[in-house]
Amino acid sequence: MSSRRSRSRQSGVSRISDDQIADLVSKLQQLIPEIRNRRSDKVSASKVLQETCNYIRNLHREVDDLSDRLSELLESTDSDSAQAAIIRSLLM
Amino acid sequence: MKIAKNPHTNPTSIKTRFALRFLRAINKLSNDNGTSPRPLNSADRRKRCRAIRAASYASMASAVGPNKAWSRAVLRKIRNRTKEMIKPRTRRGAARGSMNPRKELGLGQEKELRELVPGGEAMDFRRLLNETGHYIQCLRAQVQVMRKILHYSST
DSSP, X not given: OOOOOBTTBOTTOTTSOHHHHHHHHHHHHHHOGGGTTSOGGGSOHXXXXXXXXXXHHXXXXXXXXXXXXXXXXXXXXXXXXXXXXXXXHHHX | OOTTTOTTTOTTSHHXXXXXXXXXXXXXXXXXXXXXXXXXXXXXXXXXXHHHHHHHHHHHHHHHOTTSHXXXXXXXXXXXXXXXXXXXXXXXXXXXXXXXXXXXXXXXHHHHHHHHSTTGGGSOHHHHHHHHHHHHHHHHHHHHHHHHHHHHHHO
């Protein structure tokens, strides 16, 4: 296990190459609200990965919750008005 | 109606493609359940909720198409499920070869990410990053459309 350390990397992350880190940071940083506003040299690859995993899990939970609410909604309305609602949401 | 400027009426936008497929799926679900008594008991309600969730992911994967490894993985899983899984497919040689150990972080987060992104286990690290970015954008679009549907259905 390499014992190389440098300010921009944490131990255990030293095996990725620099351009992979740059890939990670630029790509995911733009997408993840948590870390979007931090400057790239202050965010470790490990942190980006962790926040990415958290973010994906949150999105999955949202889909679960929305599916639940949609299911209740469909139960209580007839399919025509549900379709009308979807079409309206497409057009607006 | 400003068709040209509205991304939602752009026929090729991912949100529109997703919404149309999702609509189709929900419609089918409503028709299939037409004869069941209302209100649904709790087991049926859970089943319906799971069906809607599955339709949501399937609609997004279908809207994305086969050009991404993650969407292919989702579509494959659905096809296998409807085929009544016979036995698990073994990974093809190319996929195995790309699990280059030198490129693995060995950190918990990478493993976690591979489990969260469909098809993530078989990708090399660089591809995993790429696919993750796209997957997140699509998940966000999925959530936004579902929220809108709910919003317009309750007004």
